[in-house]
Structures are given as C-alpha cells and as structure tokens.
C-alpha cells in the first residue's frame with residue numbers, strides 16, 4: 495500500500511513535469527508561427543517569479559503540521575498577474591508553473607489587462623476540518639504577502655478552494671494591510687464584494703463555447719449525449735446548464751468513480767446529493783471507472799476534473815465528435831494529435847475555461863470602482879467575450895491550418911509578447 499502510494503506520487507510528479515514540457519513546446523511553436531525570435535521563448539518558458547513557502551498550522555489534535563505552498567507569477571508585462579490557488583495532494587512546483595503559463599494565455603485570449611499566475615498548497619482539504627483549513631488559508635496569505643496584492647497579483651479559487659477560503663484570505667490580507675482590500679482576491683462571497691455570476695462563470699463560459707462548437711459540427715445541443723468528467727464547481731454547474739438546455743447528460747464522475755446511463759442521468763438529484771468537494775458516486779453501487787467513462791458512447795465529452803485524462807492510450811477509443819476542455823490540461827499533446835487526425839473538434843482549456851477569470855476580472859473592476867453590476871450585465875459581457883474569443887481562435891485555426899490549441903496559444907501569447915517587447919525586455 496505504502497509502496498503503491500510512492501509509485502503513484504512518482505507518476506504524478508512525472509506527469510506534472512510532462513505538462514510543463516508540453517505547455518512549453520506549444521508556446522514555442524506558437525511564437526515561431528508568429529515569427530518571434532527565440533529570446534521571447536526564453537523569457538516566457540518559465541514564470542518570472544516562483545515562490546515556495548512552508549506554512550505551519552496547528553491541527554485539531556494540537557500538533558503542528560507544516561505544509562508546502564507555491565505561487566508562480568508568469569509574466570507581468572501586460573499588467574498585474576492573476577490566477578487561482580489550488581489545495582490538492584498532487585500539487586507540484588512544475589504543475590503550478592505550467593498553470594501560471596496557462597493563466598497568461600487565458601488572459602491574452604479573452605483580452606484582460608493581466609498576466610498569469612497560479613498558487614497551490616500540497617494538502618488534502620477533504621481530510622481537514624474547517625478550523626484547520628482556515629489556519630492554512632491565512633498562513634498561505636501571510637507567507638506570500640510580499641508578492642501579492644490588488645495591483646500586483648490577484649488570487650482566486652481553483653481546485654478544492656471556494657468562496658469561504660477566499661473570504662478568509664481576503665480578511666487576512668486586509669488585517670495586514672490595515673484597510674479593507676476586496677480587490678486583493680476574487681471569487682469572494684457576494685456580501686464581501688464578490689461578483690454576481692462568478693460562482694457559475696467557468697461553467698457558463700464552457701456552455702457558450704460548447705454551443706458554438708456544436709454549431710460548427712452541425713450538432714444540436716438539444717438531445718446531444720454529453721459526458722462530463724468531474725463534478726466540482728465547473729462540472730456540476732455545467733451538467734445543470736446543459737441539462738437545462740435539453741442536452742442528455744449520460745455520464746458524470748468524481749474522484750472515486752463514474753456513472754453512465756445512455757438514457758440520461760437525473761442531474762438535479764445528483765446535484766442535490768453531491769458534497770462540497772463534488773463527491774457523489776460513493777452513494778451508488780453500479781459505478782464504472784473514470785477511464786471507462788471516457789470511452790463510453792456519447793456526442794460530446796467535457797473533461798472538467800484534473801490533468802492528463804485523455805492520453806495516447808484512450809484517444810483512439812473516444813466516441814465523441816467534440817471535446818471541450820473545462821479542466822486545465824486534461825488532454826496530453828500526443829492525444830491532441832490523435833484526436834485532431836480523427837477529425838474530433840477539440841476546444842482547448844485556455845479558451846473553454848476562460849469564463850472564470852473573465853468574471854474574476856469583472857469582480858476586480860467592480861471592487862476598484864466600488865460600483866456593482868447586475869447578473870444580467872455580467873452574463874451579457876461574458877457571453878460577448880466568449881463568442882468573440884471562440885470565433886477568433888476557430889477562424890485562425892482554419893486559416894493557418896493548425897489545431898485549435900495551437901491557434902489559442904498564438905492568440906494568447908501575442909499580447910504578452912508585444913508588451914514584453916515594448917517594455918524593452920527582449
């Protein structure tokens with residue numbers, strides 16, 4: 495068992511290294527396609543700043559446990575950096591670096607005045623009490639306080655973090671700063687300066703691009719059979735939105751297993767029974783594995799969980815004609831190639847999941863101006879941005895005969911490359 499765990503964690507480290515390597519490879523290709531010199535790649539292949547911290551927390555049994563955390567700031571040529579903080583046992587430095595590069599690309603794609611950043615803490619929040627999580631959240635903010643702030647680097651939620659954690663972090667920062675700083679972090683509860691529509695933003699953005707992709711493929715979302723892998727923030731809201739649009743959600747999953755029913759699942763029931771970490775399959779006996787789920791019959795797959803789910807091994811067996819990546823990095827590079835060759839339309843993560851950071855930007859703008867918008871205004875603005883971004887990437891992919899991931903990277907990297915040049919960095 496212990497040996498198994500060691501092997502698992504070694505594999506995870508290797509996978510995270512691969513994620514960084516493949517991200518770099520696509521960034522390099524995108525810069526080459528745009529005709530930029532090698533120096534730009536040298537600048538953009540690593541975050542400008544990477545901080546590793548140790549966070550002591552007194553646990554409920556009285557003992558002190560010391561956690562490791564990271565904050566990577568990829569590039570701040572365009573503006574302050576921005577990106578979420580994840581709490582997960584598999585967090586590694588390389589993964590956080592790759593995620594910070596993806597945040598730069600997302601900001602470039604939806605044209606926000608930000609560079610990318612990402613944070614993470616190696617921990618398992620499912621095994622921690624509320625009090626321990628509060629201590630860890632506050633400790634993280636104290637540890638990274640010198641490099642974050644409303645005009646420097648603005649954190650947000652990510653895997654296994656939520657509005658309560660953002661609230662503790664904002665409170666801790668405000669105490670240190672000695673004034674109320676809602677613009678320090680986004681994804682806050684509404685009463686603390688959070689934005690309408692932030693909680694559902696990633697899922698709404700995914701729904702918008704999924705509908706555009708379906709149009710391109712001549713597929714009607716009404717009645718389309720969809721598999722959603724992951725039932726966390728993105729996956730659960732997305733299942734609900736697609737179900738409400740008339741799609742048939744035939745498969746869902748969580749970290750422990752998956753459910754598949756060709757006649758469609760009872761999404762409202764599953765949403766009602768899921769816990770705050772998105773766990774629901776434990777309540778059922780007839781589960782299948784996540785791996786099996788991805789090979790089931792369907793029209794659309796939305797991976798909304800973690801990295802490296804669609805690989806060279808299962809890509810040839812996938813039945814869907816559209817894949818929309820709601821998670822960060824769910825498809826490996828080799829798998830992207832196979833899927834593209836098979837004519838499957840792959841809407842890449844840096845585009846599909848950019849709704850979250852877009853509404854985070856709206857939240858920050860509202861905090862800075864002290865004037866708040868209605869949900870309707872937020873929805874309209876998000877809709878316009880997602881449609882525009884989808885079309886510019888789709889059209890570039892068509893005209894340059896590249897896959898949508900490379901087209902997305904080309905658009906995502908351009909503003910940051912130009913800003914770095916104007917500043918005289920390269």
Ligand code: GLU
Pocket residue numbers: 576577578579600648649650651652653680822847848850851852854
């Ligand atoms: N963690 C989210 C992402 O990966 C949101 C980041 C943000 O809102 O700043 O896009």
